[in-house]
Amino acid sequence: MKKTIVLLMVLVLIASQVALFAQGRGETADSGKMKVAVVLKTLSSEYWQRVVNGAEEAAAKYDVELIKLGPPTEDAVEQQINMVQDALTANPGALVFSPSQPPTAVNVLNAAKQQGIPVILVDTPMPEDFKNFATFIGTENYDAGKKGAQAMVDALGRVGRAVVIDGAPGNPSTTQRADGAEDAFKAAGFTIVSRQPGYSDRERAYTVMQNILQGNTDIDVVFCSNDEMALGALRALEQVGVKAMVLGTDGNKSALESILADGLFGTAAQKPEMMGYLGVENAIKAANGETINIRIDSGVDIITKANAQAALDNLN
């Protein structure tokens, strides 16, 4: 009996401490600085880590304290909403937020409004009829897709056959990129061989590309809504020896390295650091009651072999 109880207590103690020790820190004492909460779709991917880096740079510059949260995967939607709730209990000056499934965040963002906490959306906007936010900072996703696809159209120099690999169904940013690419291809007279979801995941896109190649090896260009998927698709193409241009979106380090090694053709690079940086910068302005623009474009760079090295140096 006693043994069991003691064991159980130890169990809980260990578990809660494991996390803290692993992280190497506990609660920092209240520093009296302004707090800015940053809740992202996840923190465990290169892209979102770059948003965090930008946020941290701005936090250091303006001397504010960051509360950074994000679920382990992008589809843990309810957990993300819980994290926003938990972040709001800290009563931050402003919230920088990227909704995994925008409609699900309406209630919790209204709660933020009631608490008087301004909301800065980054990367992904809320549904059109939602007005309780200060600004949206992000890439024009449709434009990014269009510019990326256009770069391949120009490089190919003739009419060709295209594949479009989309993100998770229902994810607006990846869908808009795929829409932009599809429109650019169609405008150039290209045939769309297939458009399928790759769930923003390298392995899933690899499988999708393999399946497409089963029926069709006559492919000239492949557009992917993110870099991870582009690398997956590239691998499938290389395995069957099909030479097609593959372009991703995001501008991640692994994509840049692949471009330099003659793998990917290019990437429509978003500027996640810029989103994080502008996010925190504008969060501070909003918290201080300054007026800010309702839409801030964080920009896009088309990166191919010509400028990949510079982009990579910039990352490091």
Add this chain to the structure above:
Amino acid sequence: MKKNENTEIRTGDVVQDTKAGEVKEKEKKVKRRGSLGIILSLIVLCIIMTILSPRFLTVANLTNVLSQATVSAIISVGEFLAILTAGIDLSIGSILAISIMMLGIFAVNMQMNPILAIMLALAVGTLIGLFNGLLLTKLRLPHPFISTMGTKMIARGLALAVTAAQPISGFAGSIQFLGSKSIGPVPASVLVVVVVYGIMFLFMKRTATGRHIYAVGGNVEASRLSGINVNKVLLIVYSLSGFFAALAGLLLVGRVNAAYPLAGVDYETDAIAGVIIGGASFSGGVGKIVNTVIGVLIIAVLRNGLNLLNVDSAFQTVAIGVVIILAVYLDVVRQKSSVIHK
């Protein structure tokens, strides 16, 4: 000759009954022990969190934790029942998704009466649960791990297909009520959990069906021989599991004001974790419904506390994994000690 046989069987029955009685006594002791331990763990965890974060022990935060745990608490009831029969239900997260997508179609797209839409959505969940039960009892698929895994994929696919993966928002206030409103200071969803667990507690304790569920989990053959309709019990268990998944979905829709097809991904894992941390045995027949909600709360407090402490979610997942393994280890220790005492 005939007479002799009869007497023999009767004597056999008596012997079995006494044995069953002994086992029951032993199990009761085991259960009581587990109960105290698990509640103490929750309290200790809360004390630790209070020390580490000044924001933990505030009314606002505790209300958050409770409302955050409600969806998981309701969906775990079905998982508890399945595990109690030595089975498992891997489809509940997907059943939740298809149920709320149908709720969205009924209530928002078709503008049905809210109460009717809710009833239909609950019926969808229950029917898919019944389907799980039929796979097990009629098609005689070998283990619910396989049949419910199949259902999980079917239901998830359908949830994505019904609206071509688009989320549905704009639910009427009456549908969002249970998941988003409060009655006085208490969130309505918390009251739903209290009522559901109250009813299920009485159901398990006071009804023949409730006791039969324990019996089937303890020993299928013995239950069958003692005249329990095992198939009926399994059908009820998996139907209830589907029903509670849909009910959890109703709370989720209120919480997030939307139905989205990727809702409930991996919720079965959290539910299994809650049930196991709550001391139910994976080999069936042992477990208390009330401990399940404590198990769920332990996970919720752990997540909330680590959020307050600004800990990376990757390590939150590690922490919950550690708790599960230790909780199952305790189950092993308990079983060993009860065998030794025999």
